[in-house]
Amino acid sequence: MLLSAEQVKGAIFGIAFGDALGAVVEKMSYAQIKEIYGRVDTLKTSWWKADWPDSLRLGRMRGQGIVTDDTLMTLALMNVYCTERRHLDAYDMANEFVKEIAFRPRYIPEFGREALILDRLFYPEKHIFNRHVLANCEPREGGYGNMVNCGAAMYIAPVGIVNACNPKAAYDEAILFASGHQLSYGLEAAGVMACCVAKAFEPDVTVSDIVETALLYAKDGTRMAIEDICEKALELRPEKHDRDKVVRAFHEVMAKYSPVKDDVNRSIDKLGIPSNHYTPSRLFSIEELPMALGYIVLHDGELLEAIKDGVSSGRDTDSIGVMIGAILGAMHGYTAIPADEIALLESANKQNIEQQCIKFHEAATIIIENDLAFSERRQLQLGITRGKAVDVQ
Numbered sequence: 001m002l003l004s005a006e007q008v009k010g011a012i013f014g015i016a017f018g019d020a021l022g023a024v025v026e027k028m029s030y031a032q033i034k035e036i037y038g039r040v041d042t043l044k045t046s047w048w049k050a051d052w053p054d055s056l057r058l059g060r061m062r063g064q065g066i067v068t069d070d071t072l073m074t075l076a077l078m079n080v081y082c083t084e085r086r087h088l089d090a091y092d093m094a095n096e097f098v099k100e101i102a103f104r105p106r107y108i109p110e111f112g113r114e115a116l117i118l119d120r121l122f123y124p125e126k127h128i129f130n131r132h133v134l135a136n137c138e139p140r141e142g143g144y145g146n147m148v149n150c151g152a153a154m155y156i157a158p159v160g161i162v163n164a165c166n167p168k169a170a171y172d173e174a175i176l177f178a179s180g181h182q183l184s185y186g187l188e189a190a191g192v193m194a195c196c197v198a199k200a201f202e203p204d205v206t207v208s209d210i211v212e213t214a215l216l217y218a219k220d221g222t223r224m225a226i227e228d229i230c231e232k233a234l235e236l237r238p239e240k241h242d243r244d245k246v247v248r249a250f251h252e253v254m255a256k257y258s259p260v261k262d263d264v265n266r267s268i269d270k271l272g273i274p275s276n277h278y279t280p281s282r283l284f285s286i287e288e289l290p291m292a293l294g295y296i297v298l299h300d301g302e303l304l305e306a307i308k309d310g311v312s313s314g315r316d317t318d319s320i321g322v323m324i325g326a327i328l329g330a331m332h333g334y335t336a337i338p339a340d341e342i343a344l345l346e347s348a349n350k351q352n353i354e355q356q357c358i359k360f361h362e363a364a365t366i367i368i369e370n371d372l373a374f375s376e377r378r379q380l381q382l383g384i385t386r387g388k389a390v391d392v393q
Helices: 005-023 030-036 069-084 090-102 123-134 157-162 167-178 184-200 207-217 220-239 243-254 288-298 303-311 317-332 339-349 353-392
Strands: 106-108 113-115
Touching: 005 069, 005 157, 005 184, 005 303, 005 317, 005 339, 005 353, 030 243, 069 090, 069 157, 069 317, 069 353, 090 123, 090 167, 157 167, 157 184, 157 317, 157 353, 167 184, 167 207, 184 207, 184 220, 184 288, 184 317, 207 220, 207 288, 220 243, 220 288, 243 288, 288 303, 288 317, 303 317, 339 353
Parallel strands: none
Antiparallel strands: 106 113
């Protein structure tokens, strides 16, 4: 199998595009986004906090193409594959991935300066450092005790790429690797996200193929949420331009599997009050992956419309955009994203994303070629063994 460089670039730039588009409205409700923006249609959009004092923005800036930790951690995982040039597991999370996020400074676009990725991460992602560096845990137990969220699923797409056209292998590797970070339905979402990306690399793949693959490997609440929201998306396709109706319907579906709803911010008044928010469960699901697949189905794989509606639906908007962008970017390739938006991503973020894609494509190609060579040798060995067995008989 020849790994398409255009599809690799499509997946990674799709991630950056969805991330930057959703970043300007992250944690806002659909009603707030509708009131202020209508719909987020272009990277050339200002952040709703852009005029706030620096102290209230926590030293960050978004809008105008700036990406968040979703993209930075994706690029960090790509770097691990470029270093190791083989498949990964939780021990690589504890070793090389920790080095990428906690010990190697790089330009952080939201800060406008060089820093560690760790300095930018939310607490569930900082859990990686705490567990593997400070607690020196058994790597496969790294996810224990974490807040269950989409933190692993949001950067797991490179696992799908190095297992392109092999969704089962992508699911398995994502679970092995991300067990060092997440647990419960947060870990499950990482596995399903990776297998969707792997499936998207198959020639002539359809949206239905990708959803069927997700349902084949997804477990428990994750599977039920994906099935319900994709059924609802198919039902709503004739009315896809009625965004109020779509968002209301999607959020009603997700309410059965994610109790957080619009209450995404943790504040002092919530301390000590029992809830099921972000706790392990076999019945729950993160919102972001089912929502992403719902918008992919609603727009029948049209990348721009799916991302724009997805990030405008509210809540964890950047990660919804990332997951849509990764899957449809891999499916359609680099040219599905407007050239001027790609140019803005490169200039605003100073990450040399295209060059990183070239390096990662080379590493991923080597990994896949080694897999194919091993498979051929194994088939030959099995053939020889069977031949000898027949001769003996």
